[in-house]
Amino acid sequence: xxxLHYLKKFVVMVLAAMMTLSTFALPTFAAAGxxxxxxxxxxxxxxxxxxxxxxxxxxxIPVDWLGATEKVDGQSFKVTDPYDSTKSATYNITSTxxxxxxxxIIANIIRSKTTEPASVTLTGNAANGYKxxxxxxxxxxxxxxPPSGKTTVYMPAVIGKNLDADEPSLTITDKVxxxxxxxxxxxxxxTKADAADQSYGKGHQGGNSNVNLxxxxxxxxxxxxxxxxxxGDITQFEVTSPVPAYSQDYFFKKDNKDVYPMFRVxxxxxxxxxxxxxxxxxxxxxxxxxxxxxxxxxxxxxVENGAETDKAATTLDGQKAFCIRITDKAxxxxxGTLSVRYWATLDDDAVSGFGDKNNNHVKVEYSTKPGQDxxxxxxxxxxxxxxxxxxxxxxxxxxxxxxxxxKAIDGKIIASEKVTETHNYLAGAVFELRQGxxxxxxxxxxxxxxxxxxxxxSKNYKKYDFTKVKNGLTKLDAGDYNLVEVVEPxxxxxxxxxxxxxxxANIDNATGKLLSYSVTINGTDTNTYTxxxxxxxxxxxxxxxxxxxxxxxxxxxxxxxxxxxxQFENSNIGTLPSTGGIGTVLFTVGGIAIMGLALLLLFGxxxxxxxx
Numbered sequence: 001x002x003x004l005h006y007l008k009k010f011v012v013m014v015l016a017a018m019m020t021l022s023t024f025a026l027p028t029f030a031a032a033g034x035x036x037x038x039x040x041x042x043x044x045x046x047x048x049x050x051x052x053x054x055x056x057x058x059x060x061i062p063v064d065w066l067g068a069t070e071k072v073d074g075q076s077f078k079v080t081d082p083y084d085s086t087k088s089a090t091y092n093i094t095s096t097x098x099x100x101x102x103x104x105i106i107a108n109i110i111r112s113k114t115t116e117p118a119s120v121t122l123t124g125n126a127a128n129g130y131k132x133x134x135x136x137x138x139x140x141x142x143x144x145x146p147p148s149g150k151t152t153v154y155m156p157a158v159i160g161k162n163l164d165a166d167e168p169s170l171t172i173t174d175k176v177x178x179x180x181x182x183x184x185x186x187x188x189x190x191t192k193a194d195a196a197d198q199s200y201g202k203g204h205q206g207g208n209s210n211v212n213l214x215x216x217x218x219x220x221x222x223x224x225x226x227x228x229x230x231x232g233d234i235t236q237f238e239v240t241s242p243v244p245a246y247s248q249d250y251f252f253k254k255d256n257k258d259v260y261p262m263f264r265v266x267x268x269x270x271x272x273x274x275x276x277x278x279x280x281x282x283x284x285x286x287x288x289x290x291x292x293x294x295x296x297x298x299x300x301x302x303v304e305n306g307a308e309t310d311k312a313a314t315t316l317d318g319q320k321a322f323c324i325r326i327t328d329k330a331x332x333x334x335x336g337t338l339s340v341r342y343w344a345t346l347d348d349d350a351v352s353g354f355g356d357k358n359n360n361h362v363k364v365e366y367s368t369k370p371g372q373d374x375x376x377x378x379x380x381x382x383x384x385x386x387x388x389x390x391x392x393x394x395x396x397x398x399x400x401x402x403x404x405x406x407k408a409i410d411g412k413i414i415a416s417e418k419v420t421e422t423h424n425y426l427a428g429a430v431f432e433l434r435q436g437x438x439x440x441x442x443x444x445x446x447x448x449x450x451x452x453x454x455x456x457x458s459k460n461y462k463k464y465d466f467t468k469v470k471n472g473l474t475k476l477d478a479g480d481y482n483l484v485e486v487v488e489p490x491x492x493x494x495x496x497x498x499x500x501x502x503x504x505a506n507i508d509n510a511t512g513k514l515l516s517y518s519v520t521i522n523g524t525d526t527n528t529y530t531x532x533x534x535x536x537x538x539x540x541x542x543x544x545x546x547x548x549x550x551x552x553x554x555x556x557x558x559x560x561x562x563x564x565x566x567q568f569e570n571s572n573i574g575t576l577p578s579t580g581g582i583g584t585v586l587f588t589v590g591g592i593a594i595m596g597l598a599l600l601l602l603f604g605x606x607x608x609x610x611x612x
Contacts, residue, residue, distance in 0.1 A: 034131060034132075034133055034134070034174060035048065035120075035122065035131065035132055035133075035134050035140070035159045035160070035174045035175070035176075036129045036130070036131050036174065036175045036176075037122055037129060037130045037131075037142055037144075037157070037159065037175075037176055037177075037178055038129040038130075038175070038176075038177050038178070039177040039178045039179070039180060040126065040129075040130055040144055040154070040178055040180075041126050041146065041147065041150065041152060042125050042126045042147070043147035043150070044130075044144050044145060044146055044147055044150075044152075044154075045121070045144065045145040046121065046122040046123075046124075046130040046132075046142065046143075046144050047119040047120070047121055047122070047142070047143055047144075047145075048119060048120045048121075048122060048132065048134065048140035048141070048142050048159060049106075049110055049117050049118075049119045049140060049141045049143070050063060050118070050120075050134070050136055050138050050139070050140045050160075051063055051066055051106055051138075051139060051140065051141050052093060052138045052139035052160070053136060053137065053138040054137045054138060060093050060094075060138070060139075061077075062077045062079075062091075063117075063138075065109070065113065065117050066079055066106065066109060067079070067080070067109070068091075075092060075093055075094055076090050076091060076092045076093060077090070077091055077093070078090045078091075079091060079102055079105045079106060079109065080105070081105045081108055081109075081252055081253075082108055082109055082112035083108055083112065083252040083253045083254045083259065084252055084253035087105070087252070087253075088105070089101040089102035089104075089105055090102065091103075091106075093139075100247060100248055101248045103141065103156045103158070103247075103248075103249065104156070104247055104248030104249030104250075104251075104252075104370075105248075105249070106141050106156075107141065107143060107156050107249035107370060108249055108252050108370070108371075110141070110143070111370065111371055120132045120133070120134060120135075120140070122142075134159070134160060134174070137160075138160055139158055139159075139160040140158070140159050140160050141156055141157075141158060142156065142157040142158070142159050142176065142178065143156060144178055144180075145368075145369055146368050146369075146377075150368075150377065151182050151183055151184070151366075151368070151377045151379065152180050152181070152182045152368065153180060153181045153182070153183070153244040153246070153366075153367075153368050154178055154179070154180045154368075155178065155179040155180065155247050156247060156249060157176045157177075157178045157179070158176070159173065159174060159175075159176045160173075160174065181242065181244035181245065181335070182242075183241050183242045183243060183244060183364075183366060183379075184241070184242065184379075185239065185240070185241035185362075185364035185379045185381065186239070186240050186241070186381065187237060187238070187239045187240070187362045187381040187383060188224040188225070188237070188238055188240075188383075189224060189225065189226070189227050189235055189236070189237060189383050189512075190236050190237065190238050190341075210478040210479050210480065210502065210503060210504045210505065211228050211478050211504070211505045211506075211507060212504075212505070212506045212507070213507055213508075213509035224509075224512070225382070225383050225384065225509070225510065225511055225512025225513075226383060226384040226385070226386065226507045226508070226509075226511070226512025226513060226514070227383075227384075227385055227386070227507075227512075228385075228386050228387065228388070228477050228478040228505050228507070229346040229350075229385050229386070229387055229477055230346070230387060230440070230470075230475055230476050230477040231346050231347065231348045231350055231387065231470065231474075231475035232345060232346065232348075233345065233346050233477065234275060234343055234344070234345050235272075235343070235344055235345075235346070235360075235385060236341065236342075236343050237267075237341065237342055237343070237344070237360065237362075237383070238339055238340070238341045239265050239267075239338075239339070239340040239341075239362055239364065239381075240288070240292075240337060240338065240339050240340075241337070241338050241364055241366075241379075242335070242336075242337055242338075243263060243326070243331065243332065243335050243336055243337070243338050243366075244261075244335050244366075245333065245334055245335030246260075246261045246332050246333060246335070246367075247370075248333075249370045250332075250367065250370040250371075251329065251332075251333070252370075252371075254371075259371060260329055260332060261332055261366065261367035261370070261372075262325070262365060262366055262367045262372065262376055263325070263326040263332065263338075263364075263365075263366040263367070264303065264323055264324060264325040264326065264364070264365050264366070265323070265324045265340050265362065265363075265364055266321065266322075266323045266362065266363040266364075266365065267321060267322055267323075267342075267360065267361070267362045267363075268320070268321040268360075268361045268362075268363075269320045269321065269344055269360055269361075270320075270356070270357070270358055270359055270360070270361070271346065271347045271349060271350040271351060271357065271358040271385075272320070272344040272345065272346060272347060272350075272358065272360055272385065273320065273344055273345050273347055274320065274322060274342065274343075274344050275342075275343040275344055275345055283300075283324065283340060283341065283342045284297075284339070284340070284341040284342070285297065285298045285299075285300045285324065285326075285338070285339070285340050285341075286298060286338075286339045286341075287331055287336045287337065287338065287339075288336075288337050288338075288339045289337070290337070292339070294339070295336070298326060298328045298331050298338060299326070299327045299328035299331075300324045300325060300326050300327055300328070301324070301325050301327050302322065302323065302324060302325075303323040303324070303325050304323065324340060326338065344360070346358065346385055346387060346475070348475065350385075350387050350475055351387075351393070351395065352387050352388050352389040352392060352393055352394060352395070352474065352475065353386075353388075353393070353394040353395040353514075353529070354386075354394075354395055354513075354514050354529075354531040355395060355513075355514075355531070356382065356384065357395065358384070358385040358386070358387065359382050359383065359384050359385065360382065360383045360384075360385065361380065361381075361382050362380070362381045362382070362383075363378055363379070363380050363381075364378070364379045364381070365377065365378050382512070383512050384511070384512040384513050384514065386478075386505065386507070386514045386517075387475045387476060387477070388475075388476045388477070388478065388503050388505070388517060388519075389473060389474045389475070389476065390402050390403060390433075390443075390451065390473040390474075390476065390501065390503075390519060391403055391404075391443070391450040391451045391452065391473060392472065392473065392474045393474075394529060400519075400527060400529075400540075401450060401527075402519045402521060402526045402527055403450070403451055403483070403501075403521060403526075404425060404445075404448070404449030404450055405425065405426045405427070405429045405445035405449045405450075405451070405489070406424045406425055406426055406449055407424050407426055407492075424449075425445075425447065425448055425449035426445055426449060426489045426492065427444075427445050427446055427447045427449070427489065428444065428445060428458075428487075428489040428490060429444065429445040429485055429487060429488055429489045429492075430442060430443070430444050430454065430460050430463075430485070430486050430487035431443050431444075431445075431451055431473075431483050431484065431485050431486065432483070432484050432486050433473055433476075433481050433482070433483055433501070434481060434482045434483075434484060434498075435479065435480070435481055435482075439469050440469070440470060440476070440481065441469060441470035441471070441472065441473050441474070441476065442454060442464055442469055442470070442471060442472075443471075443472055443473045444458055444460060444487075445489070451472075451473050452472055453471040453472030453474075454471055454472075460487055476503060477503075478503045478504060478505040478517070479502075479503060480500070480501070480502050481500075481501045481502070481503075482498040482499065482500060482501065483498070483499040483501050483521075484496060484498050484499070499521060499522050500520075500521070500522055500523065501519070501520070501521050501522075502519070502520040502521075503517065503518075503519055503520075504517060504518050504520070505517040513531075514531060515530070515531055516528060516529060516530040516531065517529055527540055527541065528540070528541040529541075541553050
């Protein structure tokens with residue numbers, strides 16, 4: 001009895017210990033059928049389809065739904081592509097080198113089934129891998145679908161386990177790293193040049209000291225994402241993207257048509273015109289190395305509304321556009337870096353100012369799963385192209401006033417001062433905007449003194465060939481110019497002194513967007529325009545001289561309404577000119593004095609001779 005008592009005590013203690021230990025996480029051993037897939041991003045769908053099983057004799061055989069044929073010594077079998085009966089491949093069960101073509105066909109067989117074959121869904125995350133229990137002995141094909149909106153392309157993989165050590169060897173593992181590729185398309189501006197001087201396809205790289213790239217604090221007119229242009233200037237673009245080495249399962253026949261992965265470049269150009277022509281290079285589509293050097297041309301077709309076209313310029317959502325699809329199957333299979341280069345000119349109807357008025361929008365689309373005909377992964381990239389007006393429009397609607405033609409005011413010239421009386425404005429003066437000896441644009445002062453396009457009713461209209469010279473001080477590049485009066489208003493003296501004009505811009509180098517710009521005339525700041533990206537509006541800072549002669553700044557348009565105009569004065573013929581120099585009056589007075597002295601000497605001399 002005593003022994004029984006001790007035995008009962010011992011059992012109670014053991015049970016208590018077991019209960020205590022059960023409250024702690026004990027180490028566990030992975031079940032023989034556990035599998036782990038790594039190299040997959042968060043949110044992906046990972047499925048494993050068993051394609052090799054074991055029969056009653058412990059032989060490895062293909063599953064029935066494969067429809068495999070020609071088993072060879074129990075070691076291999078042949079599968080036929082459901083989309084192309086002429087295409088087949090042999091899979092060696094015991095080989096460590098998996099036949100990629102056979103794996104591709106197996107993937108096609110899975111996709112072709114009306115009812116999807118049974119699969120095991122592996123769950124997890126990028127950090128710890130995706131795991132699942134492969135209850136049945138054999139080999140499984142792992143297919144990964146990326147999360148919606150992601151750009152990853154996954155290759156098929158094989159996973160599984162020979163569960164019993166004494167069974168025939170099946171050389172597969174229960175852990176696999178899935179190979180993947182993640183294309184990251186990009187688009188850059190690479191050159192800018194004037195259309196008249198451009199050797200087509202070349203050009204120069206930046207160099208405009210009037211444009212500052214804000215985050216680099218250096219002057220340049222072309223960031224990779226934004227530039228400043230005059231109408232007619234050419235910009236060259238390059239879209240680059242790594243192209244996955246698409247596996248064989250992406251290439252098959254369906255309904256007697258070739259199916260292959262989608263990889264295309266769509267471009268929508270706003271106030272830009274694709275530069276193409278019979279003797280010009282429409283596009284350069286190339287495979288390039290890491291340094292950007294061309295390896296070879298890549299085959300492509302132009303697409304419009306899903307069909308091939310020979311037209312380079314099409315429309316998309318009402319905008320000028322084009323679409324290129326890569327048809328080079330060898331390139332799609334081998335992978336590499338794609339470069340698509342093309343050119344466009346800034347149109348005459350481009351909009352001056354801020355925002356996305358003249359942006360170039362590229363969308364790169366590509367397949368991330370075989371047989372895909374919609375829902376392609378997309379990457380959108382924009383570049384921005386900015387142009388400027390003097391006395392013109394900002395963002396297509398708001399007026400800018402930097403320069404007005406006025407009568408002489410107290411003999412002064414070119415000062416940002418108040419113009420309080422409208423009768424001080426002068427119409428009919430013609431100005432040329434010049435860069436060096438080249439006339440860039442012309443304008444005529446209107447009734448409000450502003451320089452606008454010369455109207456067809458003006459006597460000055462036929463003096464210019466507007467196919468060569470811009471009519472109106474609009475759609476200008478940032479830079480340094482001179483304004484020169486070449487026709488004076490009737491009844492006024494010509495003021496032909498060149499007036500320096502400078503347009504300076506500040507571009508965000510990372511985004512290419514215009515942050516601010518200013519117009520300086522004769523060394524005096526007039527207006528500075530600054531963009532608010534959040535509100536998508538701009539603020540104007542006006543500089544002018546107040547009644548006390550002090551230079552002040554204001555952002556109040558009402559306060560500055562009559563005060564933000566840089567004046568250019570003309571005087572009446574015979575009065576003090578608008579040059580700001582000593583004028584003709586002193587010359588006139590001096591001339592009269594000299595003539596009086598000459599007459600005095602002449603008649604004085606005659607009088608003396610007469611007296612003698």
